[in-house]
Amino acid sequence: MAVAEKIRSEEKAQETQIFEELDKGIDDMEAGRVIDHKEAMRILKERVNQYAMYL
Numbered sequence: 001m002a003v004a005e006k007i008r009s010e011e012k013a014q015e016t017q018i019f020e021e022l023d024k025g026i027d028d029m030e031a032g033r034v035i036d037h038k039e040a041m042r043i044l045k046e047r048v049n050q051y052a053m054y055l
Contacts, residue, residue: 028034035043
């Protein structure tokens with residue numbers, strides 16, 4: 001497989017994963033499984049800090 005084709009294949013897989021996660025989020029919103037913005041930002045910051053220690 002040519003390098004360009006391999007890169008495009010990897011990009012397509014990443015795009016597919018992103019869209020699957022977005023679909024899951026939309027399903028959660030439609031089902032009423034939501035949290036407020038402040039709580040979401042707290043969770044995100046916590047996870048970023050958790051993974052930053054591995055860098």
